[in-house]
Amino acid sequence: MNTQGKLVINLPGIVYDVAQWLAFPLNMLISGMCYLQPKKSVWNEANNKNLKLEGSGKPLDQIKHEILEQQDIAYNEEDLVRLYDSLSNVNAKQDLVGRAWKGKILRTNASVLDLAEWFVVRPLSFLGVRWGKRYRTQHQGDPLLFRWADKLYFPIPIWGNVGMTDIRWREDATATMNYDHQPWKDYFKVITNDDGKVVLLGVWTHKHIAGGWFTLTLEG
Numbered sequence: 146m147n148t149q150g151k152l153v154i155n156l157p158g159i160v161y162d163v164a165q166w167l168a169f170p171l172n173m174l175i176s177g178m179c180y181l182q183p184k185k186s187v188w189n190e191a192n193n194k195n196l197k198l199e200g201s202g203k204p205l206d207q208i209k210h211e212i213l214e215q216q217d218i219a220y221n222e223e224d225l226v227r228l229y230d231s232l233s234n235v236n237a238k239q240d241l242v243g244r245a246w247k248g249k250i251l252r253t254n255a256s257v258l259d260l261a262e263w264f265v266v267r268p269l270s271f272l273g274v275r276w277g278k279r280y281r282t283q284h285q286g287d288p289l290l291f292r293w294a295d296k297l298y299f300p301i302p303i304w305g306n307v308g309m310t311d312i313r314w315r316e317d318a319t320a321t322m323n324y325d326h327q328p329w330k331d332y333f334k335v336i337t338n339d340d341g342k343v344v345l346l347g348v349w350t351h352k353h354i355a356g357g358w359f360t361l362t363l364e365g
Contacts, residue, residue: 154299158285158306165305165326172304172327175257179351183255186355188226194315200224205231209336212251212360213344219254225358229346230315232334237309237320238283241333245279245290245298246345246361258349258357278322278361284308288324288331304329314350328352336360 165172179186187193200223208224235241250262266276273294280286286307287300305326312321314332322331329351336344343363349356 150296152297154297155281156300156302161302161306162326164302168303175356176328176351178257178260179354179356182257182354182356184222184253186222186256187353188355189314189350189353194230198223198227200227212346213337215249219252220358222253222255222355222358225251225253225346225348226315228336229334229348230317232336232346234311234317235320235333235335235345237311240335240343241309241320241322242280242283245364246277247275247292247364248277249360249362251358251360253358256355256357257351258359261357277364280307280309280322283310286322288322314348329356333361 201221203221203224205228208220208228211218211220212228250258250266252259252262269276269291275292277290277292278286278288279290279298279300286309287302288304288307289301290298291301292298304324307322307324310321310323311318312323312330312332313319314321314330317334320333322333324330329349331347331349333345333347336346338344345361347359347361349359
């Protein structure tokens, strides 16, 4: 499909089902690595939101500024949790569906997504390839969408299809990306919605473990 000079590739649903089955060993490895993270990264147990989080001690406005400026630094995970708790919720159907997003991993030097950043995202960036996500309907989406030179958009279906619903995490119901075939969820809150720029803070979880943090910026 050609949209305003962009070639956007759509795949039939059966491709996602078959691809995630073929990639089962890889996806099991990704899940298993969450248990080997240096930090426990469990933030959604009962009464967790009542625990005092100190993190680095940085003000939330400073953390937010660093994220929006896309500074190449390692974030304190407690800082990210503190920021997440302070942000407004997002509605899955109204705010995410029908849109494509640019992604950026927020390194903590202690998460599975850090490995993806160093060994996949950064090497591909030298070839002009960036990553993101796309939600075509409430029940159909691409958890990993590569784009090349902002001209060619092609989904990577190895994790299967995803749907969008509102689910509670840290006691707040917010937009959540549910993987059809993986024990994973991505929870989102909005960092900014000023001057037409929409940026979301996301956390990817394997069951009860936070496997990494990232942002999504609405495609222009």
